[in-house]
Amino acid sequence: MDVVSANASLPRRAPVQRRSRERMDRILSVASALIGSKGSDQMKMGEVAEQAGISIGSLYQYFPDKSAIIRSLAERYGLESRRCVEEALLPVASLADLEAAYGSLIDVYHALFKAEPVRRDIWSGMQADKQLMALELDESRACGKMLAEAMARAHGRPDPVLFAMRAFMIWQLGEAAMRLAISVEEKEGDAIVAAFRSMTLREILAP
Incomplete structure (x- = not known):
């Protein structure tokens, strides 16, 4: 497990404050819905950001790539x-x-x-x-x-x-x-x- 944790894509920002936790929950909720409707291959980071109501830059502050979202x-x-x-x-x-x-x-x-x-x-x-x-x-x-x-x-x-x-x-x-x-x-x-x-x-x- 340690090897996987060290190498796999991980969230870049740990949600400490309530607002950050709520934003991460919203991102994951949107991503889950997109994966459920389209499949993981068709989920796009830009679409996640748009539906979560945040900029693509903000999304990357939480998740560096799609694998990090799936992992979470x-x-x-x-x-x-x-x-x-x-x-x-x-x-x-x-x-x-x-x-x-x-x-x-x-x-x-x-x-x-x-x-x-x-x-x-x-x-x-x-x-x-x-x-x-x-x-x-x-x-x-x-x-x-x-x-x-x-x-x-x-x-x-x-x-x-x-x-x-x-x-x-x-x-x-x-x-x-x-x-x-x-x-x-x-x-x-x-x-x-x-x-x-x-x-x-x-x-x-x-x-």
Whole structure:
């Protein structure tokens, strides 16, 4: 994570004052809407500045390029995801707890992706940048680690390393499954999520 943070495009100005935070929130809101309607490739910095009601120079004071905007949006969604995962998995102490918590997370993620399909489009923007791809993998590792720890507790095995690779793969595939589910008709998407839940639960609950 340190290598990615050092090299990837980052916001140039940290929003300390209320006005600055509000301006950054407005920029990211506009960018999110543009990405959702046009895709990340078609989002232009000039259009972001115009719709956010600021000059292009002011925009560059906050974000040096488009990758920095996508990174900030991805980090916001990543933080939200980790909070949901932690809240669901931290209390897990048994296999029954694990099955219920994991199933609940699947439902929450599916609902989030349906409510905010821009998550899929932000992911697409990240795939064009190796440093942003590394950020996405770091998010999967962080959430996978929490899942592995919950699996270790539920199975009565104190070493989560035993489950780490399984949990990491499940989490990464889960993100892909959710993106696929919202890219097809709703009925088919629901079936995809149900199939993913069934397949991965077998791996999660297996000794």
